[in-house]
Amino acid sequence: MTLYAVKKLAKLAGVSVRTLHLYDELGLLKPAARTEAGYRLYGEQELFRLQQILFYRELDFPLQEIGQILYSPDFDLVQALENHKTALLSRRDRINVLLETIAHSIDHLKNEKMMNHEDLYKGLPKEKAAAWRREATEKYGIEAVDRSENYLRRLSKAQLEQLKQDQKDINARLVALMHESPDSPIVQDQIALHYANIREFWGTAGSGDPQAEAYAGLGQLYVDDERFSKVDGKPNKAYVLFLRDAMQYFAETKLK
Amino acid sequence: MTLYAVKKLAKLAGVSVRTLHLYDELGLLKPAARTEAGYRLYGEQELFRLQQILFYRELDFPLQEIGQILYSPDFDLVQALENHKTALLSRRDRINVLLETIAHSIDHLKNEKMMNHEDLYKGLPKEKAAAWRREATEKYGIEAVDRSENYLRRLSKAQLEQLKQDQKDINARLVALMHESPDSPIVQDQIALHYANIREFWGTAGSGDPQAEAYAGLGQLYVDDERFSKVDGKPNKAYVLFLRDAMQYFAETKLK
Protein backbone atom coordinates (compact mmCIF):
# COMPACT_ATOMS: atom_id res chain seq x y z
CA MET A 1 0.00 0.00 0.00
CA THR A 2 1.65 3.15 -1.20
CA LEU A 3 0.81 6.39 0.49
CA TYR A 4 1.34 9.82 -1.02
CA ALA A 5 1.76 13.14 0.72
CA VAL A 6 0.05 16.16 -0.80
CA LYS A 7 2.88 17.30 -3.01
CA LYS A 8 3.48 13.82 -4.36
CA LEU A 9 -0.14 13.35 -5.29
CA ALA A 10 -0.32 16.85 -6.67
CA LYS A 11 2.61 16.16 -9.00
CA LEU A 12 1.22 12.79 -9.99
CA ALA A 13 -2.10 14.27 -10.95
CA GLY A 14 -0.82 17.59 -12.18
CA VAL A 15 -2.73 19.81 -9.79
CA SER A 16 -1.62 22.23 -7.11
CA VAL A 17 -1.40 21.48 -3.43
CA ARG A 18 -3.94 24.22 -2.85
CA THR A 19 -6.36 22.34 -5.04
CA LEU A 20 -6.02 19.22 -2.91
CA HIS A 21 -6.56 21.26 0.22
CA LEU A 22 -9.66 22.73 -1.34
CA TYR A 23 -11.03 19.36 -2.41
CA ASP A 24 -10.46 18.05 1.08
CA GLU A 25 -12.25 21.04 2.55
CA LEU A 26 -15.15 20.59 0.14
CA GLY A 27 -15.35 16.89 0.94
CA LEU A 28 -14.59 16.06 -2.66
CA LEU A 29 -11.43 14.15 -1.93
CA LYS A 30 -10.58 13.31 1.64
CA PRO A 31 -7.14 11.88 2.39
CA ALA A 32 -7.11 8.19 3.32
CA ALA A 33 -5.46 9.13 6.59
CA ARG A 34 -3.56 11.78 8.49
CA THR A 35 -0.23 11.49 10.25
CA GLU A 36 0.05 12.48 13.88
CA ALA A 37 1.25 15.88 12.75
CA GLY A 38 -1.85 16.28 10.61
CA TYR A 39 -0.17 15.60 7.26
CA ARG A 40 -2.57 14.34 4.62
CA LEU A 41 -1.91 10.86 3.26
CA TYR A 42 -3.52 9.59 0.08
CA GLY A 43 -3.70 6.04 -1.25
CA GLU A 44 -4.22 4.48 -4.67
CA GLN A 45 -7.93 4.74 -4.31
CA GLU A 46 -7.69 8.49 -3.78
CA LEU A 47 -5.49 8.82 -6.83
CA PHE A 48 -8.14 7.04 -8.82
CA ARG A 49 -10.89 9.21 -7.44
CA LEU A 50 -8.87 12.30 -8.19
CA GLN A 51 -8.58 11.21 -11.79
CA GLN A 52 -12.32 10.95 -11.94
CA ILE A 53 -12.73 14.39 -10.43
CA LEU A 54 -10.33 15.85 -12.94
CA PHE A 55 -12.17 14.18 -15.77
CA TYR A 56 -15.42 15.87 -14.89
CA ARG A 57 -13.64 19.10 -14.10
CA GLU A 58 -12.21 19.04 -17.61
CA LEU A 59 -15.76 18.81 -18.84
CA ASP A 60 -16.46 22.05 -16.99
CA PHE A 61 -18.69 20.47 -14.39
CA PRO A 62 -18.88 22.56 -11.24
CA LEU A 63 -17.19 20.87 -8.30
CA GLN A 64 -20.44 20.57 -6.41
CA GLU A 65 -21.96 18.51 -9.17
CA ILE A 66 -18.84 16.38 -9.42
CA GLY A 67 -19.33 15.62 -5.77
CA GLN A 68 -22.84 14.44 -6.45
CA ILE A 69 -21.77 12.37 -9.41
CA LEU A 70 -19.07 10.60 -7.45
CA TYR A 71 -20.75 10.31 -4.10
CA SER A 72 -24.43 9.76 -4.57
CA PRO A 73 -25.24 6.37 -6.03
CA ASP A 74 -28.69 7.22 -7.29
CA PHE A 75 -27.33 10.16 -9.26
CA ASP A 76 -28.27 9.74 -12.89
CA LEU A 77 -24.96 10.22 -14.63
CA VAL A 78 -26.32 9.89 -18.14
CA GLN A 79 -28.92 12.51 -17.38
CA ALA A 80 -26.26 14.79 -15.94
CA LEU A 81 -24.17 14.38 -19.04
CA GLU A 82 -27.13 15.11 -21.26
CA ASN A 83 -27.94 18.24 -19.29
CA HIS A 84 -24.37 19.36 -19.44
CA LYS A 85 -24.35 18.72 -23.13
CA THR A 86 -27.28 21.04 -23.74
CA ALA A 87 -25.64 23.65 -21.53
CA LEU A 88 -22.47 23.41 -23.58
CA LEU A 89 -24.48 23.62 -26.78
CA SER A 90 -26.09 26.87 -25.74
CA ARG A 91 -22.73 28.22 -24.66
CA ARG A 92 -21.42 27.39 -28.08
CA ASP A 93 -24.40 29.02 -29.74
CA ARG A 94 -23.81 32.15 -27.76
CA ILE A 95 -20.18 32.21 -28.78
CA ASN A 96 -21.22 31.85 -32.38
CA VAL A 97 -23.47 34.87 -32.06
CA LEU A 98 -20.63 36.82 -30.48
CA LEU A 99 -18.32 35.81 -33.28
CA GLU A 100 -20.79 37.08 -35.85
CA THR A 101 -21.21 40.34 -34.03
CA ILE A 102 -17.48 40.79 -33.79
CA ALA A 103 -17.01 40.02 -37.45
CA HIS A 104 -19.62 42.64 -38.28
CA SER A 105 -17.99 45.14 -35.97
CA ILE A 106 -14.60 44.59 -37.50
CA ASP A 107 -16.01 44.96 -40.98
CA HIS A 108 -17.82 48.05 -39.93
CA LEU A 109 -14.77 49.62 -38.38
CA LYS A 110 -12.58 48.81 -41.31
CA ASN A 111 -15.10 50.22 -43.73
CA GLU A 112 -15.61 53.29 -41.64
CA LYS A 113 -11.94 53.82 -41.36
CA MET A 114 -11.45 53.56 -45.07
CA MET A 115 -14.49 55.57 -45.89
CA ASN A 116 -13.45 57.98 -43.26
CA HIS A 117 -10.04 58.27 -44.68
CA GLU A 118 -11.47 58.85 -48.12
CA ASP A 119 -14.04 61.28 -46.85
CA LEU A 120 -11.49 63.10 -44.84
CA TYR A 121 -9.18 63.67 -47.72
CA LYS A 122 -11.57 63.40 -50.62
CA GLY A 123 -12.33 67.05 -51.01
CA LEU A 124 -8.77 67.89 -50.29
CA PRO A 125 -5.90 67.60 -52.74
CA LYS A 126 -3.26 65.19 -51.58
CA GLU A 127 -0.53 67.82 -51.68
CA LYS A 128 -2.45 70.01 -49.32
CA ALA A 129 -2.93 67.25 -46.83
CA ALA A 130 0.75 66.46 -47.02
CA ALA A 131 1.65 70.11 -46.64
CA TRP A 132 -0.57 70.52 -43.59
CA ARG A 133 0.97 67.49 -42.09
CA ARG A 134 4.50 68.81 -42.67
CA GLU A 135 3.69 72.16 -41.26
CA ALA A 136 1.93 70.77 -38.21
CA THR A 137 4.77 68.37 -37.63
CA GLU A 138 7.24 71.23 -37.51
CA LYS A 139 5.04 73.16 -35.15
CA TYR A 140 3.89 70.42 -32.77
CA GLY A 141 6.18 67.47 -33.40
CA ILE A 142 5.51 64.22 -35.13
CA GLU A 143 3.89 62.55 -32.10
CA ALA A 144 1.28 65.21 -31.69
CA VAL A 145 0.34 64.99 -35.34
CA ASP A 146 0.08 61.24 -35.17
CA ARG A 147 -2.22 61.44 -32.20
CA SER A 148 -4.30 64.13 -33.75
CA GLU A 149 -4.68 62.16 -36.96
CA ASN A 150 -5.71 59.19 -34.90
CA TYR A 151 -8.53 61.14 -33.35
CA LEU A 152 -9.74 62.23 -36.72
CA ARG A 153 -9.50 58.79 -38.23
CA ARG A 154 -11.59 57.30 -35.46
CA LEU A 155 -14.62 59.34 -36.47
CA SER A 156 -17.41 57.43 -38.13
CA LYS A 157 -19.37 58.65 -41.11
CA ALA A 158 -22.24 59.76 -38.93
CA GLN A 159 -19.82 61.53 -36.66
CA LEU A 160 -18.33 63.30 -39.63
CA GLU A 161 -21.78 64.52 -40.64
CA GLN A 162 -22.36 65.73 -37.12
CA LEU A 163 -19.05 67.52 -37.28
CA LYS A 164 -20.20 69.34 -40.40
CA GLN A 165 -23.45 70.28 -38.69
CA ASP A 166 -21.59 71.61 -35.68
CA GLN A 167 -19.52 73.59 -38.05
CA LYS A 168 -22.61 75.15 -39.60
CA ASP A 169 -24.04 76.00 -36.21
CA ILE A 170 -20.94 77.67 -35.00
CA ASN A 171 -20.53 79.48 -38.27
CA ALA A 172 -23.97 80.94 -37.85
CA ARG A 173 -22.99 82.38 -34.51
CA LEU A 174 -19.39 83.28 -35.26
CA VAL A 175 -19.50 85.02 -38.64
CA ALA A 176 -21.16 87.90 -36.85
CA LEU A 177 -18.18 88.11 -34.53
CA MET A 178 -15.43 88.23 -37.10
CA HIS A 179 -14.71 91.80 -36.22
CA GLU A 180 -13.75 90.67 -32.74
CA SER A 181 -10.34 89.31 -31.90
CA PRO A 182 -10.08 85.49 -31.95
CA ASP A 183 -9.04 85.57 -28.30
CA SER A 184 -11.83 87.79 -27.06
CA PRO A 185 -14.07 86.28 -24.35
CA ILE A 186 -17.19 86.53 -26.46
CA VAL A 187 -15.58 84.50 -29.21
CA GLN A 188 -13.92 82.07 -26.81
CA ASP A 189 -17.28 81.32 -25.18
CA GLN A 190 -18.63 80.11 -28.50
CA ILE A 191 -15.49 78.09 -29.05
CA ALA A 192 -15.92 76.45 -25.67
CA LEU A 193 -19.41 75.30 -26.68
CA HIS A 194 -18.07 73.98 -29.95
CA TYR A 195 -15.33 72.12 -28.16
CA ALA A 196 -17.80 70.54 -25.75
CA ASN A 197 -19.82 69.21 -28.68
CA ILE A 198 -16.81 67.88 -30.50
CA ARG A 199 -15.51 66.17 -27.44
CA GLU A 200 -18.57 63.98 -27.18
CA PHE A 201 -17.65 62.39 -30.44
CA TRP A 202 -14.10 61.81 -29.49
CA GLY A 203 -15.41 59.55 -26.84
CA THR A 204 -12.92 60.54 -24.20
CA ALA A 205 -13.42 62.42 -21.02
CA GLY A 206 -9.75 62.81 -20.22
CA SER A 207 -7.87 66.03 -20.59
CA GLY A 208 -4.40 67.21 -21.30
CA ASP A 209 -2.12 67.53 -24.22
CA PRO A 210 -3.60 65.06 -26.71
CA GLN A 211 -6.96 66.84 -26.52
CA ALA A 212 -5.34 70.18 -27.10
CA GLU A 213 -3.29 69.07 -30.08
CA ALA A 214 -6.23 67.37 -31.69
CA TYR A 215 -8.48 70.36 -31.30
CA ALA A 216 -5.89 72.71 -32.68
CA GLY A 217 -5.30 70.26 -35.51
CA LEU A 218 -9.00 70.22 -36.25
CA GLY A 219 -8.91 73.99 -36.63
CA GLN A 220 -6.20 73.65 -39.22
CA LEU A 221 -8.20 70.95 -40.97
CA TYR A 222 -11.07 73.40 -41.29
CA VAL A 223 -8.72 75.70 -43.13
CA ASP A 224 -7.35 73.06 -45.42
CA ASP A 225 -10.49 71.17 -46.22
CA GLU A 226 -12.91 73.03 -48.44
CA ARG A 227 -15.87 71.05 -47.14
CA PHE A 228 -15.54 72.83 -43.84
CA SER A 229 -14.49 76.23 -45.05
CA LYS A 230 -17.72 77.14 -46.79
CA VAL A 231 -20.02 79.75 -45.36
CA ASP A 232 -23.44 79.92 -46.94
CA GLY A 233 -22.22 77.64 -49.68
CA LYS A 234 -19.14 79.62 -50.66
CA PRO A 235 -15.61 79.18 -49.40
CA ASN A 236 -14.69 81.92 -46.98
CA LYS A 237 -11.01 81.79 -46.31
CA ALA A 238 -10.91 84.73 -43.97
CA TYR A 239 -13.53 83.19 -41.76
CA VAL A 240 -11.89 79.80 -41.37
CA LEU A 241 -8.57 81.47 -40.62
CA PHE A 242 -10.31 83.44 -37.89
CA LEU A 243 -11.93 80.26 -36.62
CA ARG A 244 -8.67 78.40 -36.62
CA ASP A 245 -6.96 81.10 -34.64
CA ALA A 246 -9.77 81.12 -32.11
CA MET A 247 -9.61 77.34 -31.76
CA GLN A 248 -5.84 77.32 -31.37
CA TYR A 249 -5.99 80.02 -28.75
CA PHE A 250 -8.62 78.00 -26.92
CA ALA A 251 -6.58 74.84 -27.16
CA GLU A 252 -3.48 76.50 -25.84
CA THR A 253 -5.07 78.41 -23.00
CA LYS A 254 -7.85 76.11 -21.82
CA LEU A 255 -6.75 72.60 -22.71
CA LYS A 256 -3.13 72.40 -21.62
CA MET B 1 -30.53 68.76 -20.46
CA THR B 2 -32.11 65.81 -18.79
CA LEU B 3 -30.51 64.30 -15.76
CA TYR B 4 -31.14 60.79 -14.50
CA ALA B 5 -30.74 59.39 -11.01
CA VAL B 6 -29.28 55.93 -10.67
CA LYS B 7 -32.51 53.99 -10.76
CA LYS B 8 -33.77 55.86 -13.78
CA LEU B 9 -30.65 55.22 -15.75
CA ALA B 10 -30.57 51.63 -14.56
CA LYS B 11 -34.07 51.04 -15.87
CA LEU B 12 -33.35 52.84 -19.12
CA ALA B 13 -30.34 50.69 -19.79
CA GLY B 14 -31.63 47.50 -18.21
CA VAL B 15 -28.93 47.09 -15.62
CA SER B 16 -28.98 47.05 -11.83
CA VAL B 17 -28.20 50.00 -9.61
CA ARG B 18 -25.35 47.98 -8.16
CA THR B 19 -23.85 47.75 -11.60
CA LEU B 20 -23.84 51.52 -11.94
CA HIS B 21 -22.25 51.86 -8.53
CA LEU B 22 -19.62 49.39 -9.58
CA TYR B 23 -18.91 51.11 -12.88
CA ASP B 24 -18.56 54.38 -11.04
CA GLU B 25 -16.16 52.82 -8.58
CA LEU B 26 -14.12 51.29 -11.38
CA GLY B 27 -14.04 54.57 -13.23
CA LEU B 28 -15.86 53.02 -16.14
CA LEU B 29 -18.85 55.34 -15.97
CA LYS B 30 -18.69 58.33 -13.68
CA PRO B 31 -21.88 60.31 -13.10
CA ALA B 32 -21.98 63.71 -14.77
CA ALA B 33 -22.51 65.27 -11.34
CA ARG B 34 -23.51 64.68 -7.76
CA THR B 35 -26.21 66.44 -5.76
CA GLU B 36 -25.34 68.00 -2.44
CA ALA B 37 -26.49 64.84 -0.75
CA GLY B 38 -24.13 62.82 -2.90
CA TYR B 39 -26.75 61.40 -5.27
CA ARG B 40 -25.35 60.40 -8.64
CA LEU B 41 -26.70 62.28 -11.66
CA TYR B 42 -26.21 61.03 -15.18
CA GLY B 43 -26.75 62.88 -18.47
CA GLU B 44 -27.39 61.85 -22.05
CA GLN B 45 -23.72 61.44 -22.66
CA GLU B 46 -23.44 58.93 -19.85
CA LEU B 47 -26.41 57.01 -21.22
CA PHE B 48 -24.64 56.79 -24.53
CA ARG B 49 -21.41 55.68 -22.93
CA LEU B 50 -23.28 53.07 -20.91
CA GLN B 51 -24.69 51.64 -24.12
CA GLN B 52 -21.18 51.29 -25.44
CA ILE B 53 -20.04 49.59 -22.25
CA LEU B 54 -22.93 47.15 -22.46
CA PHE B 55 -22.14 46.39 -26.04
CA TYR B 56 -18.63 45.28 -25.22
CA ARG B 57 -19.84 43.53 -22.11
CA GLU B 58 -22.18 41.49 -24.26
CA LEU B 59 -19.16 40.47 -26.25
CA ASP B 60 -17.68 39.09 -23.03
CA PHE B 61 -14.96 41.68 -22.79
CA PRO B 62 -13.67 42.06 -19.23
CA LEU B 63 -14.59 45.42 -17.76
CA GLN B 64 -10.98 46.47 -17.48
CA GLU B 65 -10.51 46.11 -21.19
CA ILE B 66 -13.74 47.95 -21.90
CA GLY B 67 -12.31 50.81 -19.91
CA GLN B 68 -9.27 50.87 -22.12
CA ILE B 69 -11.33 50.69 -25.27
CA LEU B 70 -13.50 53.60 -24.25
CA TYR B 71 -10.99 55.79 -22.51
CA SER B 72 -7.75 55.52 -24.34
CA PRO B 73 -8.00 57.08 -27.77
CA ASP B 74 -4.98 55.35 -29.20
CA PHE B 75 -6.34 51.95 -28.22
CA ASP B 76 -6.47 49.77 -31.30
CA LEU B 77 -10.08 48.63 -31.29
CA VAL B 78 -9.82 46.48 -34.38
CA GLN B 79 -6.84 44.69 -32.91
CA ALA B 80 -8.72 44.17 -29.65
CA LEU B 81 -11.66 42.72 -31.53
CA GLU B 82 -9.40 40.41 -33.50
CA ASN B 83 -7.76 39.21 -30.32
CA HIS B 84 -11.09 38.65 -28.70
CA LYS B 85 -12.23 36.77 -31.76
CA THR B 86 -9.38 34.29 -31.54
CA ALA B 87 -10.05 33.88 -27.84
CA LEU B 88 -13.68 33.11 -28.58
CA LEU B 89 -12.66 30.72 -31.32
CA SER B 90 -10.49 28.71 -28.97
CA ARG B 91 -13.25 28.72 -26.39
CA ARG B 92 -15.55 27.30 -29.03
CA ASP B 93 -13.01 24.69 -30.05
CA ARG B 94 -12.66 23.62 -26.47
CA ILE B 95 -16.41 23.30 -26.14
CA ASN B 96 -16.49 21.18 -29.25
CA VAL B 97 -13.93 18.84 -27.76
CA LEU B 98 -15.96 18.65 -24.58
CA LEU B 99 -19.07 17.85 -26.56
CA GLU B 100 -17.30 14.99 -28.30
CA THR B 101 -16.02 13.64 -25.04
CA ILE B 102 -19.46 13.81 -23.52
CA ALA B 103 -21.01 12.07 -26.49
CA HIS B 104 -18.48 9.28 -26.13
CA SER B 105 -19.12 9.03 -22.43
CA ILE B 106 -22.83 8.82 -22.93
CA ASP B 107 -22.42 6.15 -25.56
CA HIS B 108 -20.10 4.25 -23.31
CA LEU B 109 -22.43 4.42 -20.37
CA LYS B 110 -25.44 3.39 -22.38
CA ASN B 111 -23.59 0.45 -23.86
CA GLU B 112 -22.36 -0.60 -20.48
CA LYS B 113 -25.79 -0.31 -19.06
CA MET B 114 -27.31 -2.40 -21.82
CA MET B 115 -24.57 -4.93 -21.69
CA ASN B 116 -24.87 -4.90 -17.99
CA HIS B 117 -28.55 -5.46 -18.14
CA GLU B 118 -28.06 -8.37 -20.47
CA ASP B 119 -25.29 -9.82 -18.37
CA LEU B 120 -27.26 -9.38 -15.24
CA TYR B 121 -30.23 -11.27 -16.46
CA LYS B 122 -28.67 -13.43 -19.14
CA GLY B 123 -28.05 -16.49 -17.00
CA LEU B 124 -31.33 -15.99 -15.27
CA PRO B 125 -34.75 -16.89 -16.66
CA LYS B 126 -36.95 -13.87 -17.02
CA GLU B 127 -39.61 -15.37 -14.79
CA LYS B 128 -37.19 -15.72 -11.97
CA ALA B 129 -36.08 -12.13 -12.22
CA ALA B 130 -39.68 -11.04 -12.22
CA ALA B 131 -40.47 -13.29 -9.29
CA TRP B 132 -37.59 -11.93 -7.27
CA ARG B 133 -38.67 -8.44 -8.04
CA ARG B 134 -42.23 -9.18 -6.89
CA GLU B 135 -41.10 -10.82 -3.72
CA ALA B 136 -38.65 -8.09 -2.83
CA THR B 137 -41.23 -5.46 -3.61
CA GLU B 138 -43.58 -7.01 -1.12
CA LYS B 139 -40.87 -7.22 1.49
CA TYR B 140 -39.19 -3.85 1.08
CA GLY B 141 -41.54 -1.75 -0.98
CA ILE B 142 -41.32 -0.67 -4.56
CA GLU B 143 -39.01 2.23 -3.87
CA ALA B 144 -36.35 0.15 -2.23
CA VAL B 145 -36.37 -2.30 -5.10
CA ASP B 146 -36.07 0.49 -7.60
CA ARG B 147 -33.12 1.91 -5.81
CA SER B 148 -31.49 -1.44 -5.44
CA GLU B 149 -31.93 -2.23 -9.10
CA ASN B 150 -30.46 1.12 -9.89
CA TYR B 151 -27.32 0.27 -7.98
CA LEU B 152 -26.95 -2.96 -9.81
CA ARG B 153 -27.60 -1.44 -13.17
CA ARG B 154 -24.86 1.09 -12.67
CA LEU B 155 -22.20 -1.58 -12.48
CA SER B 156 -19.94 -1.85 -15.51
CA LYS B 157 -18.85 -5.11 -17.07
CA ALA B 158 -15.51 -4.94 -15.32
CA GLN B 159 -17.23 -4.26 -12.06
CA LEU B 160 -19.50 -7.22 -12.59
CA GLU B 161 -16.45 -9.42 -13.06
CA GLN B 162 -14.96 -8.05 -9.89
CA LEU B 163 -18.21 -8.79 -8.13
CA LYS B 164 -17.96 -12.41 -9.21
CA GLN B 165 -14.37 -12.56 -7.99
CA ASP B 166 -15.38 -11.13 -4.63
CA GLN B 167 -18.03 -13.73 -4.49
CA LYS B 168 -15.50 -16.50 -5.04
CA ASP B 169 -13.21 -15.10 -2.37
CA ILE B 170 -15.88 -14.88 0.22
CA ASN B 171 -17.19 -18.27 -0.69
CA ALA B 172 -13.77 -19.73 0.01
CA ARG B 173 -13.84 -18.33 3.50
CA LEU B 174 -17.50 -18.78 4.28
CA VAL B 175 -18.30 -22.30 3.14
CA ALA B 176 -16.25 -23.47 6.07
CA LEU B 177 -18.50 -21.46 8.39
CA MET B 178 -21.84 -22.76 7.20
CA HIS B 179 -22.33 -24.61 10.45
CA GLU B 180 -22.34 -21.24 12.24
CA SER B 181 -25.37 -19.05 12.51
CA PRO B 182 -25.59 -16.29 9.83
CA ASP B 183 -25.64 -13.68 12.59
CA SER B 184 -22.64 -15.02 14.49
CA PRO B 185 -19.76 -12.56 14.87
CA ILE B 186 -17.30 -14.74 13.01
CA VAL B 187 -19.58 -14.80 9.97
CA GLN B 188 -20.50 -11.16 10.24
CA ASP B 189 -16.82 -10.19 10.22
CA GLN B 190 -16.42 -11.80 6.84
CA ILE B 191 -19.57 -10.12 5.62
CA ALA B 192 -18.22 -6.76 6.73
CA LEU B 193 -15.15 -7.33 4.59
CA HIS B 194 -17.29 -8.32 1.67
CA TYR B 195 -19.42 -5.26 2.10
CA ALA B 196 -16.37 -2.99 2.19
CA ASN B 197 -15.22 -4.43 -1.13
CA ILE B 198 -18.61 -4.09 -2.74
CA ARG B 199 -19.01 -0.56 -1.57
CA GLU B 200 -15.95 0.55 -3.46
CA PHE B 201 -17.70 -0.26 -6.65
CA TRP B 202 -20.81 1.51 -5.69
CA GLY B 203 -18.65 4.55 -5.55
CA THR B 204 -20.29 6.07 -2.55
CA ALA B 205 -19.06 6.83 0.90
CA GLY B 206 -22.44 7.74 2.30
CA SER B 207 -24.47 5.53 4.55
CA GLY B 208 -28.07 4.93 5.47
CA ASP B 209 -31.07 3.18 4.11
CA PRO B 210 -30.32 3.02 0.38
CA GLN B 211 -27.04 1.24 1.10
CA ALA B 212 -28.79 -1.25 3.32
CA GLU B 213 -31.52 -2.04 0.86
CA ALA B 214 -29.11 -2.44 -1.98
CA TYR B 215 -26.85 -4.76 -0.06
CA ALA B 216 -29.73 -6.89 1.11
CA GLY B 217 -31.04 -6.91 -2.46
CA LEU B 218 -27.66 -8.08 -3.68
CA GLY B 219 -27.89 -11.02 -1.30
CA GLN B 220 -31.20 -11.98 -2.80
CA LEU B 221 -29.72 -11.62 -6.27
CA TYR B 222 -27.06 -14.17 -5.31
CA VAL B 223 -29.83 -16.59 -4.52
CA ASP B 224 -31.77 -15.99 -7.68
CA ASP B 225 -28.94 -15.77 -10.16
CA GLU B 226 -27.22 -19.06 -10.84
CA ARG B 227 -24.05 -17.36 -11.87
CA PHE B 228 -23.47 -16.35 -8.30
CA SER B 229 -24.82 -19.37 -6.54
CA LYS B 230 -22.18 -21.84 -7.67
CA VAL B 231 -19.61 -23.16 -5.29
CA ASP B 232 -16.74 -25.04 -6.89
CA GLY B 233 -18.64 -24.94 -10.15
CA LYS B 234 -21.85 -26.42 -8.85
CA PRO B 235 -24.95 -24.63 -7.65
CA ASN B 236 -25.20 -24.77 -3.89
CA LYS B 237 -28.57 -23.52 -2.85
CA ALA B 238 -28.06 -24.03 0.85
CA TYR B 239 -24.91 -21.94 0.79
CA VAL B 240 -26.35 -18.94 -1.01
CA LEU B 241 -29.35 -18.97 1.28
CA PHE B 242 -26.96 -18.91 4.22
CA LEU B 243 -25.02 -16.09 2.58
CA ARG B 244 -28.14 -14.11 1.87
CA ASP B 245 -29.29 -14.39 5.47
CA ALA B 246 -25.92 -13.24 6.70
CA MET B 247 -25.95 -10.27 4.32
CA GLN B 248 -29.46 -9.29 5.27
CA TYR B 249 -28.63 -9.49 8.93
CA PHE B 250 -25.59 -7.32 8.32
CA ALA B 251 -27.60 -4.84 6.31
CA GLU B 252 -30.23 -4.54 8.96
CA THR B 253 -27.97 -4.29 11.94
CA LYS B 254 -24.96 -2.40 10.62
CA LEU B 255 -26.23 -0.28 7.79
CA LYS B 256 -29.39 1.31 9.08
Next chain:
DNA sequence: CTTGACTCTCCCCTTACGTCAGGGTTTATC
Protein backbone atom coordinates in the same frame (compact mmCIF):
# COMPACT_ATOMS: atom_id res chain seq x y z
C1' DC C 1 22.09 21.06 15.72
C1' DT C 2 20.97 23.25 11.83
C1' DT C 3 19.35 23.68 7.13
C1' DG C 4 16.16 22.89 3.55
C1' DA C 5 12.17 20.82 2.02
C1' DC C 6 7.82 19.91 3.27
C1' DT C 7 3.50 20.50 5.73
C1' DC C 8 -0.26 22.71 8.36
C1' DT C 9 -4.05 26.40 9.04
C1' DC C 10 -5.56 31.13 8.27
C1' DC C 11 -6.20 34.92 5.49
C1' DC C 12 -6.67 38.09 1.59
C1' DC C 13 -7.18 38.55 -3.62
C1' DT C 14 -9.41 37.72 -8.12
C1' DT C 15 -14.66 38.90 -11.56
C1' DA C 16 -18.88 41.08 -11.88
C1' DC C 17 -21.94 41.68 -9.63
C1' DG C 18 -26.39 40.22 -5.81
C1' DT C 19 -27.90 41.15 -1.49
C1' DC C 20 -28.33 43.06 2.80
C1' DA C 21 -27.55 46.54 6.73
C1' DG C 22 -27.71 50.90 8.66
C1' DG C 23 -28.57 55.42 7.90
C1' DG C 24 -29.66 59.83 5.16
C1' DT C 25 -32.88 62.35 1.50
C1' DT C 26 -36.67 63.53 -1.31
C1' DT C 27 -41.38 63.60 -2.33
C1' DA C 28 -46.22 62.82 -1.84
C1' DT C 29 -49.95 62.73 1.13
C1' DC C 30 -52.65 63.95 5.10
Next chain:
DNA sequence: GATAAACCCTGACGTAAGGGGAGAGTCAAG
Protein backbone atom coordinates in the same frame (compact mmCIF):
# COMPACT_ATOMS: atom_id res chain seq x y z
C1' DG D 1 -45.70 70.37 9.57
C1' DA D 2 -45.46 65.41 10.23
C1' DT D 3 -45.04 60.99 8.35
C1' DA D 4 -44.60 57.21 5.23
C1' DA D 5 -42.97 55.54 0.80
C1' DA D 6 -39.58 55.55 -2.26
C1' DC D 7 -35.22 56.59 -3.20
C1' DC D 8 -30.22 57.24 -2.29
C1' DC D 9 -25.60 56.53 -0.01
C1' DT D 10 -21.42 53.64 1.70
C1' DG D 11 -19.63 49.47 3.39
C1' DA D 12 -19.36 44.76 3.71
C1' DC D 13 -20.16 39.82 2.76
C1' DG D 14 -20.89 35.95 -0.61
C1' DT D 15 -20.34 33.66 -5.00
C1' DA D 16 -16.37 29.56 -8.00
C1' DA D 17 -12.11 27.74 -8.06
C1' DG D 18 -8.46 28.34 -6.64
C1' DG D 19 -3.49 31.65 -6.31
C1' DG D 20 -0.33 33.37 -3.21
C1' DG D 21 1.64 34.21 1.08
C1' DA D 22 2.36 34.49 6.31
C1' DG D 23 3.61 32.26 10.40
C1' DA D 24 4.45 28.15 12.54
C1' DG D 25 5.25 23.19 12.96
C1' DT D 26 7.62 18.69 11.05
C1' DC D 27 10.86 15.68 8.86
C1' DA D 28 15.23 13.87 6.91
C1' DA D 29 20.03 14.63 5.94
C1' DG D 30 24.48 16.50 6.88
